[in-house]
Amino acid sequence: MVEVGPGTGQATRRLLDLGANPLIAIEPDPTLAAYLETAFGGRIETWIVALEDAQLSADTFDLAAAASSFHWVDEDVGLPKLFSALRPGGWLAMWWTLFGDGGEPDAFIEATSPLLEGLHSSPTAGEEGRPPHARDSVARLAALRAAGFDDADHELVAWSASWDTEGIRALYGTFSPIARLNDERKTEILDGVARIAELDFGGRVERTLLTSLYTAQRPPA
Numbered sequence: 001m002v003e004v005g006p007g008t009g010q011a012t013r014r015l016l017d018l019g020a021n022p023l024i025a026i027e028p029d030p031t032l033a034a035y036l037e038t039a040f041g042g043r044i045e046t047w048i049v050a051l052e053d054a055q056l057s058a059d060t061f062d063l064a065a066a067a068s069s070f071h072w073v074d075e076d077v078g079l080p081k082l083f084s085a086l087r088p089g090g091w092l093a094m095w096w097t098l099f100g101d102g103g104e105p106d107a108f109i110e111a112t113s114p115l116l117e118g119l120h121s122s123p124t125a126g127e128e129g130r131p132p133h134a135r136d137s138v139a140r141l142a143a144l145r146a147a148g149f150d151d152a153d154h155e156l157v158a159w160s161a162s163w164d165t166e167g168i169r170a171l172y173g174t175f176s177p178i179a180r181l182n183d184e185r186k187t188e189i190l191d192g193v194a195r196i197a198e199l200d201f202g203g204r205v206e207r208t209l210l211t212s213l214y215t216a217q218r219p220p221a
Helices: 010-017 030-043 075-085 107-116 137-146 165-173 183-200
Strands: 002-004 024-026 045-047 061-067 086-099 150-164 204-217
Touching: 002 010, 002 075, 010 030, 010 061, 030 045, 061 075, 075 086, 075 137, 107 183, 137 150, 137 204, 150 165, 165 183
Parallel strands: 002 024, 002 061, 024 045, 061 086
Antiparallel strands: 086 204, 150 204
């Protein structure tokens, strides 16, 4: 299979546990690619290249996946490339996990936003007047169909999770915009996250998450 933009490998690890072998990881950031090589050794093949520039052989993969990464890809280029790289009958899965339940404010995001100000703009923000990228099912499904995919489907899955202070600090350390920072800046942000968790949330952060999942199939031959 091929995974697009694995970042720190949170989904990669689970894909390997589920039997993905071989697994090609397309990661354009050299620092994150080096981290993946260290974390997974010979279990994956890492390509340091953007999907748009990757040379993928046609009719090669049974599955392509992208976990919270495809908003960085030019859909008009990336989706047709994955379509061609999949074998007939192969599947594509893209998903984003979003904090908040889609309707209520997320108290922890509000409390930690000043720490992240200027770090990056919201990569999943939508165009003016449209839902956020990850939840804009009309646009995402249309792009999948335009690339040739059949059975394009969208599902929203709400779930909750809880972290202690150490856990929420570790979680934020896996976020790509933070993971690629120099050690001093990264530690400053993560220490701030931990401080807020401990002092303002009593050492236990409860959050509602929403996973926006898209699946589609290359038509069987």
